Amino acid sequence: MxxxxxxxxxxxxxxxxxxxxxxxxxxxxxxxxxxxxxxxxxxxxxxxxxxxxxxxxxxxxxxxxxxxxxxxxxxxxxxxxxxxxxxxxxxxxxxxxxxxxxxxxxxxxxxxxxxxxxxxxxxxxxxxxxxxxxxxxxxxxxxxxxxxxxxxxxxxxxxxxxxxxxxxxLPEHPAYFPKDELSDKSERFFAGEIIREKIFLNFEQEVPYSTEVAITEFNETDEIIRMRAEIYVERDSQKGIIIGKGGSALKKLGMESRQAMEAFFNKKVFLETHVKVADNWRKQTDKLKRFGYLDN
Ligand SMILES: Nc1nc2c(ncn2[C@@H]2O[C@H](COP(=O)(O)OP(=O)(O)O)[C@@H](O)[C@H]2O)c(=O)[nH]1
Ligand SMILES: [Mg+2]
The missing domain is CATH 3.40.50.300 (P-loop containing nucleotide triphosphate hydrolases)
Incomplete structure (x- = not known):
């Protein structure tokens, strides 16, 4: 055989x-x-x-x-x-x-x-x-x-x-990656993407397109993943929209993101979010570099 x-x-x-x-x-x-x-x-x-x-x-x-x-x-x-x-x-x-x-x-x-x-x-x-x-x-x-x-x-x-x-x-060829690898991207990357997804679902017009997410801390133990996320927008007015009245929009965003992360990582997640302004980041190569869009 x-x-x-x-x-x-x-x-x-x-x-x-x-x-x-x-x-x-x-x-x-x-x-x-x-x-x-x-x-x-x-x-x-x-x-x-x-x-x-x-x-x-x-x-x-x-x-x-x-x-x-x-x-x-x-x-x-x-x-x-x-x-x-x-x-x-x-x-x-x-x-x-x-x-x-x-x-x-x-x-x-x-x-x-x-x-x-x-x-x-x-x-x-x-x-x-x-x-x-x-x-x-x-x-x-x-x-x-x-x-x-x-x-x-x-x-x-x-x-x-x-x-x-x-x-x-597909050609006859040995495997390129170890069998237990699911992606080339890191857990931090997927965490950031989950927050971006919730931003696309919660906000309208230019806001999602003007937003970038950086996971600046990612600490995993057997029980929990503790994360700090920085959400960057292009203008002060957008910062206000993401945060919402009395912080309500950001609270909802954080909660939905955390729940999706817990399902994705199959673990409890503690998520801290901060909203910051990075003027015109979509047009500036230094900022695009920092967010991982360009080779350094
Ligand atoms: N009805 C229907 N909707 C789909 C199908 N595939 C994707 N969608 C929807 O099309 C939208 C865009 O899907 P997405 O995968 O993000 O598209 P991408 O921009 O090409 O990656 C989402 O709302 C999907 O749910 C499909 O086979 N049937
Ligand atoms: Mg797509």
């Missing part, structure tokens, strides 16, 4: 904002690793999610949504996408039901040698022949696609077929 060869490789999940890239990675990895919200541009980093099986290790990379950069932060976000595409053995190009071919964003996929699986997501919302029509449309726009797979990341419909296609598309 011959066992099948070990396969491993990097799978880059890319697409426009809000198409469900993070939801799809979480579904494929089986863990809530990457934050997901109804707002566009929630994901700012490349976040690896590692899935181990007896004969495979898939290293997924969730990435920020493709956009035309407006600030230094956007440029940094798009450079994470670029690196993820360069590393990839396989690309999952995710589109929603409404997406159309936009040359500025999709041209690059015509030139890429790496096999591309086009994933049409949110099929649970599709009507009539919409999915079929979209598949025909994308085949015309991007003739070099390896395959087209419709899925629903939320319900899990057809994600098994997608997974099979991913494994089939």
């Amino acid at each position: 011959s066992s099948s060869p070990f396969k491993s490789g990097f799978v880059s999940i890319v697409g426009k904002p809000n198409v469900g890239k993070s939801t799809l990675m979480n579904r494929l990895v089986g863990e809530q690793l990457s934050i997901t919200t109804p707002k566009a541009q929630t994901t700012r980093h490349r976040i690896m999610g590692i899935l181990n099986g007896e004969n495979y290790q898939v290293v997924y990379s969730d990435t920020p949504g493709l956009l035309e950069p407006k600030y230094a932060l956007h440029t940094a976000m798009m450079s994470f996408v670029k690196v993820s595409l360069e590393d990839a053995d396989l690309i999952l190009l995710v589109v929603g039901l409404e997406d159309k071919y936009e040359p500025e964003l999709f041209e690059r996929f015509k030139k890429i040698q790496t096999p591309i699986l086009l994933v049409i997501n949110k099929t649970d919302l599709a009507k009539g022949s919409q999915v079929h029509d979209k598949a025909t449309y994308w085949k015309e726009q991007l003739p070099n696609l390896h395959a087209i797979l419709p899925v629903s990341a939320v319900t899990g419909e057809h994600t098994k077929e997608l997974f099979d296609a991913i494994i089939a598309g």
Whole structure:
């Protein structure tokens, strides 16, 4: 009896904002690793999610949504996408039901040698022949696609077929990471992301986009994780919004974040929050460096 060869490789999940890239990675990895919200541009980093099986290790990379950069932060976000595409053995190009071919964003996929699986997501919302029509449309726009797979990341419909296609598309290669590693990111990073997710869910307009979170202390014992989080906004007025009347908004944010952290880390969490102003941090390279968006 011959066992099948070990396969491993990097799978880059890319697409426009809000198409469900993070939801799809979480579904494929089986863990809530990457934050997901109804707002566009929630994901700012490349976040690896590692899935181990007896004969495979898939290293997924969730990435920020493709956009035309407006600030230094956007440029940094798009450079994470670029690196993820360069590393990839396989690309999952995710589109929603409404997406159309936009040359500025999709041209690059015509030139890429790496096999591309086009994933049409949110099929649970599709009507009539919409999915079929979209598949025909994308085949015309991007003739070099390896395959087209419709899925629903939320319900899990057809994600098994997608997974099979991913494994089939991976090269024979030993594992890149130890089997017990779930991501390339630290516990501090995930704690900060959980707070950012709650900020995206609790605040409107520019506030979530102007906010960054730094975990400045992270002390874990057998019983509890004690954390100190610094929440940075761009202006004094935004600081007032995050704190709220009599501190009520910050209290709610802290409580929701703590509960989500306790579920994520499976441990009691003590969370201390501080709100600070970092003027125009999205446009300033020194601040972007400090927040981990640029190499030092
Ligand atoms: N109905 C439906 N909603 C989805 C699906 N996948 C993602 N979403 C929703 O779309 C929004 C954006 O998802 P997210 O994963 O953050 O998108 P990203 O910006 O591409 O990473 C969230 O509100 C998700 O719950 C899906 O298959 N069906
Ligand atoms: Mg995302």
